[in-house]
Amino acid sequence: MSAGIDLENVSCDFGTFRAVDHANVSIKPGEFFSFLGPSGCGKTTILRMVSGFIEPTQGVIRIGGKDMRGQRPNQRPTALIFQNLALFPLMSIWENIAFGLEVRGVDKATRRAKAEELLRLVDLPGAADKMVSQLSGGQKQRVAIARALAVEPQVMLLDEPLSALDLKLRQHMRAELRAIQKRTGVTFIYITHDQGEALAMSDRVGVMSHGRIQQIADPRDIYNNPVNGFVASFVGENNVFEGDLGAVSDGMATLSTPHGQFRARINAGVSGKGVKLYVRPEHTIISAAAPPENGVHGTVHEVSFEGAFIAVHAVSDSGMKMVAELRNDGSQVVPAIGDQVWMGFDAQRAAILPDADTKR
Amino acid sequence: MQDLIRRYGLGLTGLMCLIVAFWLLMLVIIPNITLFESSFRPYLPVTEIGGPRDTYSFDNYLKVFDGSIETTFLGIPITVPVHVMTFFLTIWYSVVVTVICFALAYPIAYYMAKIVNPRSLPTILLLLFVPLWVSEVLRAFAWWIILAFKGPLNSLLLFIGAIDKPVRWITDYDAVMIGLVYTYILFMLFPLYNAISSLDTNQIEAAEDLGAPWWKIHWRIVLPHAKPGVASGSVMVFMLSAGSLLVPSILGSTTSQWFTQTIQQWMNDALDWNTASAYAFLLLFLCTLFVSVVMWIFRVKLSDIAK
Numbered sequence: 045m046s047a048g049i050d051l052e053n054v055s056c057d058f059g060t061f062r063a064v065d066h067a068n069v070s071i072k073p074g075e076f077f078s079f080l081g082p083s084g085c086g087k088t089t090i091l092r093m094v095s096g097f098i099e100p101t102q103g104v105i106r107i108g109g110k111d112m113r114g115q116r117p118n119q120r121p122t123a124l125i126f127q128n129l130a131l132f133p134l135m136s137i138w139e140n141i142a143f144g145l146e147v148r149g150v151d152k153a154t155r156r157a158k159a160e161e162l163l164r165l166v167d168l169p170g171a172a173d174k175m176v177s178q179l180s181g182g183q184k185q186r187v188a189i190a191r192a193l194a195v196e197p198q199v200m201l202l203d204e205p206l207s208a209l210d211l212k213l214r215q216h217m218r219a220e221l222r223a224i225q226k227r228t229g230v231t232f233i234y235i236t237h238d239q240g241e242a243l244a245m246s247d248r249v250g251v252m253s254h255g256r257i258q259q260i261a262d263p264r265d266i267y268n269n270p271v272n273g274f275v276a277s278f279v280g281e282n283n284v285f286e287g288d289l290g291a292v293s294d295g296m297a298t299l300s301t302p303h304g305q306f307r308a309r310i311n312a313g314v315s316g317k318g319v320k321l322y323v324r325p326e327h328t329i330i331s332a333a334a335p336p337e338n339g340v341h342g343t344v345h346e347v348s349f350e351g352a353f354i355a356v357h358a359v360s361d362s363g364m365k366m367v368a369e370l371r372n373d374g375s376q377v378v379p380a381i382g383d384q385v386w387m388g389f390d391a392q393r394a395a396i397l398p399d400a401d402t403k404r
Numbered sequence: 405m406q407d408l409i410r411r412y413g414l415g416l417t418g419l420m421c422l423i424v425a426f427w428l429l430m431l432v433i434i435p436n437i438t439l440f441e442s443s444f445r446p447y448l449p450v451t452e453i454g455g456p457r458d459t460y461s462f463d464n465y466l467k468v469f470d471g472s473i474e475t476t477f478l479g480i481p482i483t484v485p486v487h488v489m490t491f492f493l494t495i496w497y498s499v500v501v502t503v504i505c506f507a508l509a510y511p512i513a514y515y516m517a518k519i520v521n522p523r524s525l526p527t528i529l530l531l532l533f534v535p536l537w538v539s540e541v542l543r544a545f546a547w548w549i550i551l552a553f554k555g556p557l558n559s560l561l562l563f564i565g566a567i568d569k570p571v572r573w574i575t576d577y578d579a580v581m582i583g584l585v586y587t588y589i590l591f592m593l594f595p596l597y598n599a600i601s602s603l604d605t606n607q608i609e610a611a612e613d614l615g616a617p618w619w620k621i622h623w624r625i626v627l628p629h630a631k632p633g634v635a636s637g638s639v640m641v642f643m644l645s646a647g648s649l650l651v652p653s654i655l656g657s658t659t660s661q662w663f664t665q666t667i668q669q670w671m672n673d674a675l676d677w678n679t680a681s682a683y684a685f686l687l688l689f690l691c692t693l694f695v696s697v698v699m700w701i702f703r704v705k706l707s708d709i710a711k
Contacts, residue, residue: 095613118615130606134628143624144614195614 046073046231047108047121047198049094054103056089063089065255067103071233071248073198076225078234078242081252082278087235090252091201094233095124108198123192124201128208129184131176137163137187138172144195162190166224182213189224199231206241218245239279243267251275253400271311273320274400282322283366289319289396297396303362306338308394323394328368328387330356330379335388342366344383354378358387443681464682487666491687494663495694497577498645501584505592505641506634508585513596513633514626518605532590540587544654547583548574551655579655580662584645591644592637599633600626632708639695646691663687 049071056064064086071077079087092098094105096117105112107121117124123144132140139146141162142155150158156172163169166186176184185205192200202221206214222245225232236242242249243263250260251274259271270276277284287301289310297310299321308321329335342360353369356379360366366387370376379385408417444460452458468487475484484492516528535543550557551573558570573579603626611621627634652662667687670680699706 097609097613117609117613118617122613124610124613126606126610128604128606130604130610132607132611132625135624143611143616146624147611147614147616147620191614 046229048073048075049199049231049233050104050106050109051090051094052104052106054090054093054100054105056086056093056098057101062255064093064100067257069250069257069260071231073108073231074229076222076232076234076245076247078236078246078249079252080236080239080242080249080279082237085252086255087252088203089255091124091203091233091235094199095122095201096120121198122201123195123197123199125188125192125203125205127203127205129188129205131184131187131191133176135176136172137174137176137179140176140187141190141194143191148195158194159190162194165193165227166190167220181209182217185209185217186220189221193224193228193230197230199233200225202232202234204236206236207238214241221245243279251278253278256401258401270322270395270397272400273322273397276322276395276397281325281367283325283328285321285323285364286318287321288317289315296391299396303340303360303364304338306394307391308338308396309392310396311398314396314398319396320399321394321396323389325355325367325369326353327393328366328389330358330368330370330376331386331388334386337388338391338394339386339388340364340366341384341386344379344381344385347378347381356385358385360387439677439681440685442678443685445678447676447678464679465686467679468683468686487663487683490661490666491663491690493577493661494646494687495691497581498584498642501581501588501645502592502638502642504581504585505589506596506638509589509592509596509637513593513600513630514622516597517601517603518608532593536590540650541654543587544583544651547579547586548654551579551582574655575657575659577657577660579657580652580660583651583655584648587648587651588641588644591640595633595637595640596630597633599630603629631702631704635699635702635704635708639699642695643691646687 049069051067051069054064054067055062067086067090069077079090081087089098093100094107094112096112096115096119099113112120132143135143138156138159141159142150145155145158160169160172163171166189168183168186168190171179171183171187176187179187188205206217206221209217218241221232221234234242234245243266246263248260248262249266251258251266253274259266259275261269266275266279270279273284276282285299285301285303285306287299287306290298290300290305292310295309296307297314299306299308299319301321306321308323334341340360340362342358342364344356344358346357348355348357349372350369351372353372356368356370358366358368368387370378405417408420412420443464444462445458446461446463448455448458468491469485471486472483473486473489475482475489516525520528538546549555552558553570553572553574555573557573558567561567562570573582607625607629608621611625616624647664648662649664649668652660652665653668656662656665663683664687667680667683670676670683674680
């Protein structure tokens with residue numbers, strides 16, 4: 045069983061500080077939805093409002109269509125996984141998992157059986173009688189997931205649960221979480237500041253900044269078609285050119301900058317002077333000869349080998365630092381430090397975007 | 405030690421150690437040993453001390469069994485030695501004081517540790533400490549005035565209409581209970597506060613999120629975590645109550661007798677320091693035994709309390 049969540053015009057103030065500003069989002073039943081943003085952007089506040097620890101200052105939160113105003117956390121069909129997991133250290137693993145059932149008056153034998161079943165689901169059989177302190181970080185993670193699943197929530201809320209794990213384990217748990225979500229069909233709301241995590245796991249991502257939801261889209265769209273400069277630069281790297289807008293036609297525009305004249309796609313709502321053009325490093329092309337358009341001449345000053353790709357850092361003749369990422373498959377000639385090169389990009393791969401949406 | 409010498413020099417360090425050693429030896433260890441030794445010797449005229457009748461025995465300890473009274477226990481009439489009766493009443497009422505202190509201190513400690521805005525905490529602590537600036541004698545005496553039959557408490561209750569005739573507060577052990585709870589509640593409050601404030605608030609929220617009602621959160625999460633604090637607070641309140649002399653003397657009624665008062669009567673009225681010592685050590689040993697048994701029942705280790 046899973047339920048959808050609707051946030052209708054939800055705002056939350058702490059004193060004079062507005063933590064969440066008019067959030068509108070509709071999360072479908074069974075969806076894996078991530079809120080992505082830097083710390084202090086309001087994503088945890090949204091999670092705590094959905095779980096019921098904070099009441100919205102205005103707006104309505106519905107879970108499965110039901111208005112949640114005035115419902116305490118213990119009355120909501122949600123289960124929250126805390127950043128520090130908040131396992132009960134004085135209880136054994138199975139008692140931890142069965143706590144939600146104990147509260148509901150389920151008898152001991154049934155509780156124990158359910159705990160064992162959930163331990164198998166999270167791939168941790170035989171840990172029932174251990175204590176929390178005997179488990180590793182990844183195992184504690186699984187216990188926390190099992191404990192939340194035990195109450196058969198319609199919505200699982202996860203507050204950066206992987207942030208304490210090391211890189212390898214984190215990548216493993218990403219896949220694990222995704223698999224558990226698919227197996228159980230429960231709606232997941234995931235909070236993270238790690239864009240890789242959000243893009244890899246989610247069906248859809250909501251990117252947040254300064255309490256406002258900037259963009260809601262599937263991971264590909266977030267990365268390939270960011271709606272504004274904040275989303276573009278928070279989700280991935282960019283070479284950014286600032287200049288004055290020229291002619292606009294058919295969604296394409298020219299931009300005059302101190303580094304040259306460029307042509308790129310343009311989003312609605314951008315006009316005037318001091319606008320910015322964003323192009324990803326992997327879409328930046330390095331060549332010996334000048335490209336037909338969007339070319340910048342410069343000197344390579346650093347080449348760093350990153351494994352899957354090679355990052356070429358160059359400074360244009362006009363003094364701007366740029367990065368191009370070349371695939372490490374031998375298909376391209378890797379320039380050496382000090383080489384004179386042309387850096388360019390396809391007009392379709394670059395976008396002129398407005399700044400972040402911060403209006404009240 | 406090395407650190408102390410380096411910091412204060414050999415002379416000052418030596419002086420400090422000497423003072424502490426003097427205090428320990430002359431004011432704690434030697435008096436206790438002397439009392440312990442004399443508790444096994446009979447009370448004799450000065451001329452006979454060290455004479456043939458001055459031998460070691462348990463006679464002083466066995467005096468608690470002298471002189472019985474008739475009473476009822478759970479409706480069954482029984483005959484109990486007077487001092488044994490006093491001893492059990494002292495233990496019983498000390499337990500009651502401990503339980504009342506816990507019941508009052510737990511909500512306050514939880515409020516201070518988890519609910520109150522940290523900015524107003526210093527004010528609350530100050531309010532709790534202010535009464536301690538007044539001497540214990542004066543505070544007990546103040547309660548004696550407050551609880552008097554024609555005292556301010558009865559006047560207030562009559563005025564607001566809570567009672568229609570004055571209540572006799574200073575009767576049986578009632579006023580002693582009130583005085584002891586008042587005097588020792590902070591010894592329960594602070595260990596509890598320390599224990600509860602070390603609990604991760606996320607655990608309380610996690611329990612609530614999993615559907616636990618408030619009492620279940622306290623029973624399964626907060627109380628087990630606070631157990632060492634409950635234990636050390638209870639041990640302190642119990643031992644201090646059982647060993648209190650001032651409060652039972654000032655707030656006691658004609659029908660109340662605390663075991664420490666019996667000791668004092670042996671010492672001051674009967675001038676029999678030997679029996680008084682024996683009674684004092686009896687109280688110490690039996691209270692320690694009682695506390696140990698209770699700790700064993702509740703599976704609390706001594707090292708938990710030391711935290």
